[in-house]
Amino acid sequence: MRALLIVFWKELRENARDRRTVLSALLLGPVGTPLLFALMMNITLERSRVHADTPLALAVAGGEYAPNVVAFLSRSGVAVTAFSGDAAAAARVVRRHEQRLVLVIPADLPARLRAARPASVGLYTDTADTSSGPDRSRIEGLLRAYAERVAAWRLEARGLAPTLVSPLVVDEIDVASAAGRSAALLGILSYFIVFATLMGGLYVAIDATAGERERGSLEPLLTLPVARRALVFGKMLAAAAWMAVSLVLTVTAFAFSLRYIRFDLIGMTANFGARVALAIVAVMLPFVVFGAALMTLVASFTRSYREAQSWLTAVLLVPTVPIMFAALNQLAGRAGLMWVPSLSQHLLINGLLKAEPLAPSMVALSAGGTLAAGALLALAAARCYGREQILG
């Protein structure tokens, strides 16, 4: 135990003097990820604001044939501009992105409307331009509303109740809480926290294993009357300590930076106060142990510093796999998933952000599963150090 602590303190202090460790643990994670996140959020928020506030622009060809339609669109907040040209010209300007949407009204429209025969109008659009999607749906919705109104007048004129043709009315009732709605966006935050935590210990794990071997300081160390287990666990503990520092700083940075994101603009709130921050750190602590053991084990197998670096960069992506899987399948926190490291932390953090109460059984399952996996990895690393081949 004494030897373990000596190794731990030495790795802790030595790495505090290493620029790479300090940059990745104290800067990249805690400053970089909140910045990146704030940037992503602001772009998302700006976009949704743009769509809600700016008047919808629509070029209309043949507006003189349907003044009622044009008037209806203008009343609904659409900035209608006249477009002179036929269908081919409309297709051309849309393809060239000179206009995003062009509505072409044919000359026979008034006659067809009067005869109560179906009349077709052409809406020219480029679906490859994804940013025009919301505008297109709005125009389509408005035109459908206009058509329904005309249909209702026709039925009334023939003495029928318009409700006859509406056997089913769908009312959409959104029960998502404001915090819940932001959680969809905030879901990515848990990965940032996992990433920053791993980053904090990355270079410590490399330096203490592959780095030590490459430098030639491992062999002298192994000639000492010290149990190899004590050496490995000391190194692992040092990596875990750096990861914990990175975790606390990152969560703190998020707690502050999220205040400056205008979630209220889209009717959301970020449930990220001091208590949630503390809970996130607590939920993540078992993952710190797991991550330190994982990175130490992987780095122990590599032959050089560079090789360790490329392998551990891959390890940084491993936790994304279950998180992506959960996001794509819309998985909620279930007992069956709670033993998976990184996935369980992701689900618990998401729950916290949605202001859901933490179920003690879920937290216990997550901590237990993660710590058990971490213990297995730590034992494997200790075995790896017991082998003759460790000297490379």
Place this chain on the structure above:
Amino acid sequence: MIELRALTKSFGAVQAVRDVTLTAVNGRITGLLGPNGAGKSTSLRLLYGVLRPDAGVALVDGIDVALEPDRARARLGVLPHNAGIYPHLTARENVRYFGRLLGLGGAALERRIDELSELLDMREIAERRAKGFSQGQRLKVALARALVHAPPNLVLDEPTGGLDVLATRSLREVILRLRDAGHAVLFSSHVMQEVAALCDEIVILGAGRVVAAGTPAALSAGAGGAALEDAFVAALERGAAR
């Protein structure tokens, strides 16, 4: 005292060391001489226990390294081939780390480090970070680290590799002083002149086997009074023919 008895070690199909027996007694410098790949480093690694022998035993002051590795290692100071030090620690911190792992500490450890700085002439680099140290400075720190617990036995694996003339000479003086203080010094090299200048006993390794052993004078006499270099070559040829 260091004793190797009939040590044998294979890596897969390659027999690195075959039946190596040698003794390094206190107060004498024993040189392990041999060309590259003769099994010098493997023999020494078997001695300080980072490799386990397939057969044979290694004893440090009569303690079997395989049975009581920690007790044996506590009586052994080791300078492995190309030993590295920690670049972000000062020379003193490098030595202190090993001292603490060996169970030393406090004022006694600091006094010991001062003593070693004096012995190895490294006072002016003691408080400097090791990053950017010359090969000779790094070697001094590694040697101080190996000596921090005042081990009665010392193993040096090719310590002069990469050193300039001055650094080699000062290392030689240190080794002689340690011998005079009663240490058993076992020292490997592939440079014949170096071994001849320094060693009281020479063990010549060829292709994993001991091909000759004795004092420099006895080895020359065995080769019909030839110069030591010829004796070395003759011994290797006899070993290869066997």
